[in-house]
Amino acid sequence: xxxxxxxxxxxxxxxxxxxxxxxxxxxxxxxxxxxxxxxxxxxxxxxxxxxxxxxxxxxxxxxxxxxxxxxxxxxxxxxxxxxxxxxxxxxxxxxxxxxxxxxxxxxxxxxxxxxxxxxxxxxxxxxxxxxxxxxxxxxxxxxxxxxxxxxxxxxxxxxxxxxxxxxxxxxxxxxxxxxxxxxxxxxxxxxxxxxxxxxxxxxxxxxxxxxxxxxxxxxxxxxxxxxxxxxxxxxxxxxxxxxxxxxxxxxxxxxxxxxxxxxxxxxxxxxxxxxxxxxxxxxxxxxxxxxxxxxxxxxxxxxxxxxxxxxxxxxxxxxxxxxxxxxxxxxxxx
Amino acid sequence: xxxxxxxxxxxxxxxxxxxxxxxxxxxxxxxxxxxxxxxxxxxxxxxxxxxxxxxxxxxxxxxxxxxxxxxxxxxxxxxxxxxxxxxxxxxxxxxxxxxxxxxxxxxxxxxxxxxxxxxxxxxxxxxxxxxxxxxxxxxxxxxxxxxxxxxxxxxxxxxxxxxxxxxxxxxxxxxxxxxxxxxxxxxxxxxxxxxxxxxxxxxxxxxxxxxxxxxxxxxxxxxxxxxxxxxxxxxxxxxxxxxxxxxxxxxxxxxxxxxxxxxxxxxxxxxxxxxxxxxxxxxxxxxxxxxxxxxxxxxxxxxxxxxxxxxxxxxxxxxxxxxxxxxxxxxxxx
DNA sequence: ATGAAAGCGCTAACAT
DNA sequence: ATGTTAGCGCTTTCAT
Numbered sequence: 003x004x005x006x007x008x009x010x011x012x013x014x015x016x017x018x019x020x021x022x023x024x025x026x027x028x029x030x031x032x033x034x035x036x037x038x039x040x041x042x043x044x045x046x047x048x049x050x051x052x053x054x055x056x057x058x059x060x061x062x063x064x065x066x067x068x069x070x071x072x073x074x075x076x077x078x079x080x081x082x083x084x085x086x087x088x089x090x091x092x093x094x095x096x097x098x099x100x101x102x103x104x105x106x107x108x109x110x111x112x113x114x115x116x117x118x119x120x121x122x123x124x125x126x127x128x129x130x131x132x133x134x135x136x137x138x139x140x141x142x143x144x145x146x147x148x149x150x151x152x153x154x155x156x157x158x159x160x161x162x163x164x165x166x167x168x169x170x171x172x173x174x175x176x177x178x179x180x181x182x183x184x185x186x187x188x189x190x191x192x193x194x195x196x197x198x199x200x201x202x203x204x205x206x207x208x209x210x211x212x213x214x215x216x217x218x219x220x221x222x223x224x225x226x227x228x229x230x231x232x233x234x235x236x237x238x239x240x241x242x243x244x245x246x247x248x249x250x251x252x253x254x255x256x257x258x259x260x261x262x263x264x265x266x267x268x269x270x271x272x273x274x275x276x277x278x279x280x281x282x283x284x285x286x287x288x289x290x291x292x293x294x295x296x297x298x299x300x301x302x303x304x305x306x307x308x309x310x311x312x313x314x315x316x317x318x319x320x321x322x323x324x325x326x327x328x329x330x331x332x333x334x335x336x
Numbered sequence: 337x338x339x340x341x342x343x344x345x346x347x348x349x350x351x352x353x354x355x356x357x358x359x360x361x362x363x364x365x366x367x368x369x370x371x372x373x374x375x376x377x378x379x380x381x382x383x384x385x386x387x388x389x390x391x392x393x394x395x396x397x398x399x400x401x402x403x404x405x406x407x408x409x410x411x412x413x414x415x416x417x418x419x420x421x422x423x424x425x426x427x428x429x430x431x432x433x434x435x436x437x438x439x440x441x442x443x444x445x446x447x448x449x450x451x452x453x454x455x456x457x458x459x460x461x462x463x464x465x466x467x468x469x470x471x472x473x474x475x476x477x478x479x480x481x482x483x484x485x486x487x488x489x490x491x492x493x494x495x496x497x498x499x500x501x502x503x504x505x506x507x508x509x510x511x512x513x514x515x516x517x518x519x520x521x522x523x524x525x526x527x528x529x530x531x532x533x534x535x536x537x538x539x540x541x542x543x544x545x546x547x548x549x550x551x552x553x554x555x556x557x558x559x560x561x562x563x564x565x566x567x568x569x570x571x572x573x574x575x576x577x578x579x580x581x582x583x584x585x586x587x588x589x590x591x592x593x594x595x596x597x598x599x600x601x602x603x604x605x606x607x608x609x610x611x612x613x614x615x616x617x618x619x620x621x622x623x624x625x626x627x628x629x630x631x632x633x634x635x636x637x638x639x640x641x642x643x644x645x646x647x648x649x650x651x652x653x654x655x656x657x658x659x660x661x662x663x664x665x666x667x668x669x670x
Numbered sequence: 671a672t673g674a675a676a677g678c679g680c681t682a683a684c685a686t
Numbered sequence: 687a688t689g690t691t692a693g694c695g696c697t698t699t700c701a702t
Contacts, residue, residue: 088439221610242673253614275611
């Protein structure tokens, strides 16, 4: 690998001049510029970004720390973040935490050590609670989860409204006994649950605790919890799930019990995954604008990188209710 | 951010000693070690990896360049790569190329500039064809695609067998007019097609070119191509797709045409995605061992990092045919 | 066993 | 407009 010195030697100039040419500084004589460029081409010179970063104390890398890349929501967001970062000349350091606070801390440290320009992060509740103790050396934009009060940039869904909207839809369809499964590790599940409860409350319904569960936001938990719900003396008429992994697990459980959707049981969830419209009946979902979330988060982060003094902002996006066949009106049911 | 100098000063030792303690060198007096460790803790010192990398000319970062992170195959592989890398103390620089050779080259350059320890890459045919011109400065493991002859480490599916296996299953089910949609940008699609053709040939069937298509390996293409196939004067009895995005598109097209699977048309594909077993009827697939692919690729890469002289290896994994309802026997059909 | 010092490749302040 | 040089934070000879 040839270095800037080799180029300087080949072009018979100083390394400073090479650096200037590469950085497109204005005051370089065309003749020299040509010589440098020729040498660069001839030697196939590529600047060593490590050295550049060390010297300039900043990198063109963004960190993205998500809890599970297999969750289609994060997959979609990651893709949007990557695209946006790329468009701005940034790259992506991707980390997976499995909702594990220790891994979160470790990766956060890593980001600091790698001198990333900034980080996009979906934290667990635990890490969020000790956020102020962390003293991170880089700007952060939270996605999917945040503290109401937290003084951090964030791009979030209006989870309260989203939970309400989905619950209201269920109520409007005549459902009364609603089983609900929420993710336990994050603020998001809690907020969606609050929206859900608010909707029931507004409709004059009381909350039956045995119908409301908080579990690990993964397929297996969705499956087992749905079986439990279905096994209740008076099983719910519909299952409300707060993320798509839970929805998948619930669907599997319902199928295995030989129950027909929507005739015997309804099912709704979050995130308009590829399969939500592919299964039959298609699943009613509260779709999140994943592209917009990823794009906004990246742009927000880049703006903060450019201006660290800028006041904290939270971007709240609205979800969209997509009504499909899995939650059609149930007449004449108890 | 405190540096190694600050620590040295606080512990009243030289930076060399701090470095030795951190690197767990054997010959440091316990007393000094304690002082250093105390200073590290007190100052919350974190080594600057950029500086470390510059000095040691190597990093603990692995590059992963995939064509589309939204493809569940790559999502699953990425997850496995991340896990394995993490277990070995490495991080992941993730890039998305959209099957775009220019982006591939750009990202490959970036990897060099970022001094990654190595790269796992799923290249397009075009980049593969000029692989030897690239003169990469880091070791690479190819996944999903490769040249038969190429002198590069790779972890691949036995695509020929996989294509055959899936086609043979179709033949054994009595299907004779088989529409097939393959990805065009990679070697993988071609190989699966060769396996497919071999199976038909072995069964004494001739290949009907209008039934065999090569398209962009994405959902939209699967959708439109399936519509075309379905619109043929004598439409196929079953659709064979060579990746899960194509399968999803095909399924959508079939549904929109109001055709019943498997009574009116069959459907099979690759990759056992979350939804393949969730849709009804469940889809027969040739499942790839995504976890094993990601793990093997990472370990192969790490071994090569450790020993650059080691002879090139290709790890060929077998797919598994999972027969479900979407391809059941068709009796009495023409 | 420990410290002094060189140097990884680059940028930028300073000098000319 | 261009060159000289210091130094980013670290590791690793080379002395002692």
